[in-house]
Amino acid sequence: MASTPITIDTINPKVLECEYAVRGEIVILAQKIQEELKNNPNSHPFDEILYCNIGNPQSLSQQPITFFREVLALCDHPAILGKSETRVLFSGDSIKRASQILDQIPGRATGAYSHSQGIKGLRDTIAAGIEARDGFPVDPNDLFLTDGASPAVHMMMQLLIRSKKDGILCPIPQYPLYSASIALHGGTLVPYYLDEAAGWGMEVSELQKQLESAKSKGIIVRALVVINPGNPTGQVLAEKNQKEIVDFCKREGLVLLADEVYQENVYVPDKQFHSFKEVARSMGYGDKDIALVSFQSVSKGYYGECGKRGGYMEITGFSPEIREQIYKLASVNLCSNISGQILASLVMNPPKVGDESYDSYFAEKNAILSSLARRAQKLEDAFNGLEGVSCNRAEGAMYLFPRIVLPNKALEAAKEAKTAPDAFYARRLLNATGIVVVPGSGFGQVDGTWHIRCTILPQEDRISAIITRLTKFHTEFMDEFRG
Amino acid sequence: MASTPITIDTINPKVLECEYAVRGEIVILAQKIQEELKNNPNSHPFDEILYCNIGNPQSLSQQPITFFREVLALCDHPAILGKSETRVLFSGDSIKRASQILDQIPGRATGAYSHSQGIKGLRDTIAAGIEARDGFPVDPNDLFLTDGASPAVHMMMQLLIRSKKDGILCPIPQYPLYSASIALHGGTLVPYYLDEAAGWGMEVSELQKQLESAKSKGIIVRALVVINPGNPTGQVLAEKNQKEIVDFCKREGLVLLADEVYQENVYVPDKQFHSFKEVARSMGYGDKDIALVSFQSVSKGYYGECGKRGGYMEITGFSPEIREQIYKLASVNLCSNISGQILASLVMNPPKVGDESYDSYFAEKNAILSSLARRAQKLEDAFNGLEGVSCNRAEGAMYLFPRIVLPNKALEAAKEAKTAPDAFYARRLLNATGIVVVPGSGFGQVDGTWHIRCTILPQEDRISAIITRLTKFHTEFMDEFRG
Numbered sequence: 001m002a003s004t005p006i007t008i009d010t011i012n013p014k015v016l017e018c019e020y021a022v023r024g025e026i027v028i029l030a031q032k033i034q035e036e037l038k039n040n041p042n043s044h045p046f047d048e049i050l051y052c053n054i055g056n057p058q059s060l061s062q063q064p065i066t067f068f069r070e071v072l073a074l075c076d077h078p079a080i081l082g083k084s085e086t087r088v089l090f091s092g093d094s095i096k097r098a099s100q101i102l103d104q105i106p107g108r109a110t111g112a113y114s115h116s117q118g119i120k121g122l123r124d125t126i127a128a129g130i131e132a133r134d135g136f137p138v139d140p141n142d143l144f145l146t147d148g149a150s151p152a153v154h155m156m157m158q159l160l161i162r163s164k165k166d167g168i169l170c171p172i173p174q175y176p177l178y179s180a181s182i183a184l185h186g187g188t189l190v191p192y193y194l195d196e197a198a199g200w201g202m203e204v205s206e207l208q209k210q211l212e213s214a215k216s217k218g219i220i221v222r223a224l225v226v227i228n229p230g231n232p233t234g235q236v237l238a239e240k241n242q243k244e245i246v247d248f249c250k251r252e253g254l255v256l257l258a259d260e261v262y263q264e265n266v267y268v269p270d271k272q273f274h275s276f277k278e279v280a281r282s283m284g285y286g287d288k289d290i291a292l293v294s295f296q297s298v299s300k301g302y303y304g305e306c307g308k309r310g311g312y313m314e315i316t317g318f319s320p321e322i323r324e325q326i327y328k329l330a331s332v333n334l335c336s337n338i339s340g341q342i343l344a345s346l347v348m349n350p351p352k353v354g355d356e357s358y359d360s361y362f363a364e365k366n367a368i369l370s371s372l373a374r375r376a377q378k379l380e381d382a383f384n385g386l387e388g389v390s391c392n393r394a395e396g397a398m399y400l401f402p403r404i405v406l407p408n409k410a411l412e413a414a415k416e417a418k419t420a421p422d423a424f425y426a427r428r429l430l431n432a433t434g435i436v437v438v439p440g441s442g443f444g445q446v447d448g449t450w451h452i453r454c455t456i457l458p459q460e461d462r463i464s465a466i467i468t469r470l471t472k473f474h475t476e477f478m479d480e481f482r483g
Numbered sequence: 484m485a486s487t488p489i490t491i492d493t494i495n496p497k498v499l500e501c502e503y504a505v506r507g508e509i510v511i512l513a514q515k516i517q518e519e520l521k522n523n524p525n526s527h528p529f530d531e532i533l534y535c536n537i538g539n540p541q542s543l544s545q546q547p548i549t550f551f552r553e554v555l556a557l558c559d560h561p562a563i564l565g566k567s568e569t570r571v572l573f574s575g576d577s578i579k580r581a582s583q584i585l586d587q588i589p590g591r592a593t594g595a596y597s598h599s600q601g602i603k604g605l606r607d608t609i610a611a612g613i614e615a616r617d618g619f620p621v622d623p624n625d626l627f628l629t630d631g632a633s634p635a636v637h638m639m640m641q642l643l644i645r646s647k648k649d650g651i652l653c654p655i656p657q658y659p660l661y662s663a664s665i666a667l668h669g670g671t672l673v674p675y676y677l678d679e680a681a682g683w684g685m686e687v688s689e690l691q692k693q694l695e696s697a698k699s700k701g702i703i704v705r706a707l708v709v710i711n712p713g714n715p716t717g718q719v720l721a722e723k724n725q726k727e728i729v730d731f732c733k734r735e736g737l738v739l740l741a742d743e744v745y746q747e748n749v750y751v752p753d754k755q756f757h758s759f760k761e762v763a764r765s766m767g768y769g770d771k772d773i774a775l776v777s778f779q780s781v782s783k784g785y786y787g788e789c790g791k792r793g794g795y796m797e798i799t800g801f802s803p804e805i806r807e808q809i810y811k812l813a814s815v816n817l818c819s820n821i822s823g824q825i826l827a828s829l830v831m832n833p834p835k836v837g838d839e840s841y842d843s844y845f846a847e848k849n850a851i852l853s854s855l856a857r858r859a860q861k862l863e864d865a866f867n868g869l870e871g872v873s874c875n876r877a878e879g880a881m882y883l884f885p886r887i888v889l890p891n892k893a894l895e896a897a898k899e900a901k902t903a904p905d906a907f908y909a910r911r912l913l914n915a916t917g918i919v920v921v922p923g924s925g926f927g928q929v930d931g932t933w934h935i936r937c938t939i940l941p942q943e944d945r946i947s948a949i950i951t952r953l954t955k956f957h958t959e960f961m962d963e964f965r966g
Contacts, residue, residue: 005705005736005774008804012645012668015808023599023814031598059595066562073560076822077552085568112542113782113789115514116506147630147792150816158667162495180815184641185495222488253488291488299596306596307821309630321491325498331506332663333633337820338790339559 018183020176021442022054026426030436046434050466052455053436055231055398057304057368060457065303065364067357068346070094071101072308075110075342078102093356101342110338116331118145118312119338122345126312129348134278138314144326145312145344147336149261149297152313154181155329156257156293159322160222161187167219169210169254171202173401173443173451175231190214190221193446196403200233200392202226204244211252223255224248229262229273229396232443232453234376236271236395242279246290255291256280261311262397264301267373271395277316291317298343300398302368305347310340375463376400376456382467383454386474400454401440410481422450428477433469501666503659504925505537509909513919529917533949535938536919538714538881540787540851543940548786548847550840551829553577554584555791558593558825561585576839584825593821599814601628601795602821605828609795612831617761621797627809628795628827630819632744632780635796637664638812639740639776642805643705644670650702652693652737654685656884656926656934658714673697673704676929679886683716683875685709687727694735706738707731712745712756712879715926715936717859719754719878725762729773738774739763744794745880747784750856754878760799774800781826783881785851793823793830858946859883859939865950866937869957883937884923893964905933911960916952 008016030051036043051059058064070090075098080086086095102108104121117123123140130138146152160166161182167190170178182189192210194200207224214221226245228237237245249256258276266273280290298310315326335341350365351358376394383391383402391402406414406421414424422439429435429452440451458466491499513534519526534542541547553573558581563569569578585591587604600606606623613621629635643649644665650673653661665672675693677683690707697704709728711720720728732739741759749756763773781793798809818824833848834841859877866874866885874885889897889904897907905922912918912935923934941949 005738006643006801006805008802008808010645011642011805011808015642015812018811018815020811020815023811023817054596056596058592059590061590061592064594069560069562073556073563076559077556079549079552080556080572083572085571088568089563089566089572107542107544109541109544109790111547111788111790113537113539147820148817154816159494159498160489162493177815184812184815255488305594306817307592307594309818309820318489319491322489322494325491325494328501328503328506329498329667332501332503332660332667333637334506334631334789335792337630337792337823339822340820 014184014186018180019442020180021438022176024438024442026423026430026436026438027053029427030430033430033434044434045432046469049434049436050458051436052458053438053453055300055455055457056306057398057457058306061459062304062368062457063364064305065361067091067094067351067361068303068305068343071098071346072339072342074098075101076339078108078110091357093351097346101345105338110342114335114338114341116327116335117141117143118336118341122341125345126348130275130314134275134281136278136281142314142316143312144315144330145310145336145341147309147311147340148299149259149295149311149313150177151333151336152295152311153177153257153259154184155326156223156255156313157181157185157187158329159326160255161185164188165218165220167214167221169207169221169224171225171227171230173232173440173445174225175227175259176442178225179444188214188219190219191444194230194233194235196392196446196449200230200235202237202241202245204248207245207248221252221254223257225257225259226276227259228276229265231259231262231397232399232401232438234392234394234397234399234401236266236268236273238271239274239279242274242276243283246276246280246283246285250285250290255293258292258294260294261297261300263296264369265372265398266396267369267376268393268395273396277314287317289317296344298340298347301347302365303347304368305343308340308343309337310343312344371460372398372456375458375460378463378467379454379456382470386471387478389474394456398455398457400456401443401451402454403449403451406450407478407481410477413481422452425450425477426452429470429473432473432476435466435470497667497669501663502925503663504921505659507921507925509906509913509919509921510536512910513913516913516917527917528915529952531917533916533918533941535941536921536936538783538938538940539789540881540940541789544942545787545851545940546847547788548844550574550577550834550844551786551788551826554581554829555822555825557581558584559822561591561593574840576834580829584828588821593825597818597821597824599810599818600624600626601819601824605824608828609831613758613797617758617764619761619764625797625799626795627798627813628793628819628824630792630794630823631782632742632778632794632796633660634816634819635778635794636660636740636742637667638809639706639738639796640664640668640670641812642809643738644668647671648701648703650697650704652690652704652707654708654710654713656715656923656928657708658710658742659925661708662927671697671702673702674927677713677716677718679875679929679932683713683718685720685724685728687731690728690731704735704737706740708740708742709759710742711759712748714742714745714880715882715884715921717875717877717880717882717884719749719751719756721754722757722762725757725759726766729759729763729766729768733768733773738776741775741777743777744780744783746779747852748855748881749879750852750859751876751878756879760797770800772800779827781823781830784830785848786826786830787851788826791823791826792820793827795827854943855881855939858941858943861946861950862937862939865953869954870961872957877939881938881940883939884926884934885937886932886934889933890961890964893960896964905935908933908960909935912953912956915956915959918949918953
């Protein structure tokens with residue numbers, strides 16, 4: 001007789017083990033405070049919660065790119081395509097684009113399941129977009145369209161991980177999707193540490209060391225995860241460094257899992273995004289030389305369409321039999337959502353010079369990216385001005401990952417509160433200011449160092465006020481705990 | 484030196500083991516033939532491929548419900564909401580509904596990640612819709628919005644399955660999502676057989692027998708899957724039968740996983756859909772008595788919006804600690820797509836009598852459902868008219884699952900071709916007619932019986948032609964192989 005059959009002791013222990021700090025306890029507390037503020041605006045020393053915990057631009061008032069949304073709306077309701085009022089409400093090229101997309105969809109049916117890998121015509125468009133970006137050919141059959149990048153990452157982990165003996169090399173700090181997915185699939189995360197002192201640089205000697213160490217413990221390392229531009233660390237890899245990584249994977253027989261979702265988020269003139277595929281091909285390495293997966297998402301970039309759940313992975317260097325297995329995994333979930341598929345085709349093939357929407361598209365894109373660059377710089381400077389804080393350069397992505405040297409009394413107080421020191425700091429920050437950040441312990445960090453991840457996404461006209469609140473909090477915190 | 488690090492022998496064997504016939508070898512062959520027809524219209528003895536393998540109504544020209552698409556389009560491009568042309572193009576209540584929905588979304592941001600369980604306001608709407616359907620209260624915090632029902636099923640399997648020792652009771656025949664998901668999560672499918680002679684009836688004595696048999700092998704059975712209306716079997720459970728199932732789960736301490744995605748697809752006047760939650764609550768069983776999960780999807784019903792990937796699960800009877808774990812699993816993938824979330828709220832709260840769109844909405848819905856009922860009847864009759872074929876009554880869902888008694892010579896030919904006899908039949912049918920069905924072996928069946936699953940979805944004006952093609956093929960097939 002078990003009227004409540006499932007208890008915490010009888011569920012899958014891999015689920016228990018998995019952690020996802022980006023939506024962890026600090027965020028749950030923030031949601032609680034938000035409810036309290038709604039019921040009583042004077043219940044806390046601030047008016048509102050500022051979510052700097054997650055790369056979710058439109059939740060902080062970033063507006064979508066008009067052209068993209070026009071096309072999506074027309075594809076949702078093609079009945080209005082031929083109407084004269086539509087020509088007043090929508091740009092001419094969005095009408096044209098929507099018609100072209102509908103022509104690529106069998107039966108023009110945006111409400112039908114597509115091919116498991118995504119609509120072929122949209123994959124053709126994306127393939128052309130990647131070719132234009134990299135200068136190397138792309139086979140549309142190498143593309144798997146997915147509901148954002150996360151399901152694609154899960155699919156690869158599911159394919160590669162057989163047991164705890166299988167290891168995946170991951171950067172530390174890392175985006176916790178990777179640790180969560182590896183835990184859920186029962187594998188072992190083999191950490192390699194990014195060098196904070198060298199701008200979160202990636203050293204092949206460190207990769208080699210960790211690989212050997214894992215091997216000596218009987219771990220079979222199967223793949224290397226690289227996040228470029230970096231999350232949470234914001235660095236953009238140099239091409240020379242990328243070449244070393246490609247050679248390392250080739251030499252060691254590792255699948256290179258390249259998280260390239262921030263490819264459009266580069267803010268400094270001395271760095272440029274190069275895809276790992278471009279780098280590998282420019283080294284003369286083809287399908288036979290290296291197995292490579294590139295993840296892309298519509299959630300990031302200047303578009304920031306997180307809620308649309310669109311994305312793709314490009315897989316190269318896998319045998320036909322393996323590809324069949326990946327196809328089967330994709331088929332079990334039938335297909336990714338069609339709006340997300342359409343949007344993925346749009347971000348990889350936006351309006352071109354001469355198109356009716358080009359000028360407004362370019363102005364919107366440019367406004368977002370240049371504002372993000374300014375916000376990153378301001379916040380970086382502010383963090384670096386705080387006592388005990390040193391902050392990496394924000395070269396790309398959407399985050400800063402400042403290190404905070406906490407006074408001993410703060411470490412003791414955290415210990416007493418049974419929480420990690422950076423979680424202690426983040427909780428205090430939230431309670432004092434309404435600002436939500438993620439403790440560095442959620443991403444991994446060198447033992448004894450403490451960080452927070454803070455997005456650069458709050459609206460530009462509020463950055464100064466945020467910096468004021470942050471500075472006031474930090475000063476008071478240090479005053480309270482200074483030894 | 485491994486230049487191709489991953490081989491079929493070194494991937495996760497659970498992936499190899501998993502099967503998904505709905506998009507299996509017959510469908511891959513169909514896609515190949517479709518390409519051949521495109522290049523040479525005379526390459527096969529038919530003009531086009533007719534996909535009867537999958538419940539994908541809009542791929543066979545079913546039109547979406549206008550009101551739903553109006554609201555989706557307006558939510559995609561809210562900039563046009565206030566324009567006078569919009570009032571010409573869109574119904575008044577779709578404009579009103581879109582505005583209401585946008586008001587429920589924090590910052591009106593349809594491009595932002597939502598709460599991991601889905602937008603709270605939309606969950607409120609869905610909760611009210613379930614309450615109106617069942618007459619029992621619903622807590623919006625019990626709802627998890629998902630990209631169709633499949634990810635929800637995976638989430639529950641991931642939670643419940645620890646190892647091969649954990650069993651999930653599944654109907655045979657079953658929808659292969661269940662066998663695939665159980666295989667991928669490394670559990671054991673414990674089959675219970677539906678009784679074909681009793682209209683695919685479900686007997687508690689069979690459940691009990693299979694449960695005991697599994698227990699005797701050391702399997703810990705954790706949950707029971709029920710698909711109602713049935714897939715692939717099309718039966719609608721009687722309420723009395725549902726009560727027995729609820730009592731069985733309560734008594735045995737099993738989680739009841741109720742696949743209720745065909746709740747709007749009932750075609751016979753003597754049967755009615757009742758949710759398992761309604762049945763359990765009407766028996767006086769509450770949260771403390773039974774753990775129950777109901778899956779719903781926007782892909783089925785009269786709406787058939789497969790490409791939108793919307794759905795939800797309602798979970799009741801789980802402790803707060805377990806719910807936290809489910810929340811964490813949902814969080815790892817951030818959220819389901821917002822258009823799918825909006826659509827889920829629309830199907831659970833469609834236009835009401837008196838709303839501007841009600842008449843056209845009702846006419847569209849009624850036309851689809853009554854046509855499906857006629858098509859089901861015609862195909863059922865046709866199958867029953869074929870030599871050696873007996874077909875269940877199409878009470879609900881979107882499928883017929885006729886049994887085919889194949890002549891011995893056909894069984895021998897199949898053996899020679901190293902394929903299951905029903906797959907042999909399905910392949911022959913495809914090659915002769917272009918009609919794509921799924922072999923019964925993809926769903927499971929009593930040993931020595933052979934079936935095919937055929938959807939009732941081809942356009943009504945083509946059903947007669949399909950029946951003619953099918954009959955001609957079947958007659959020739961039997962003539963060829965009759966002993």
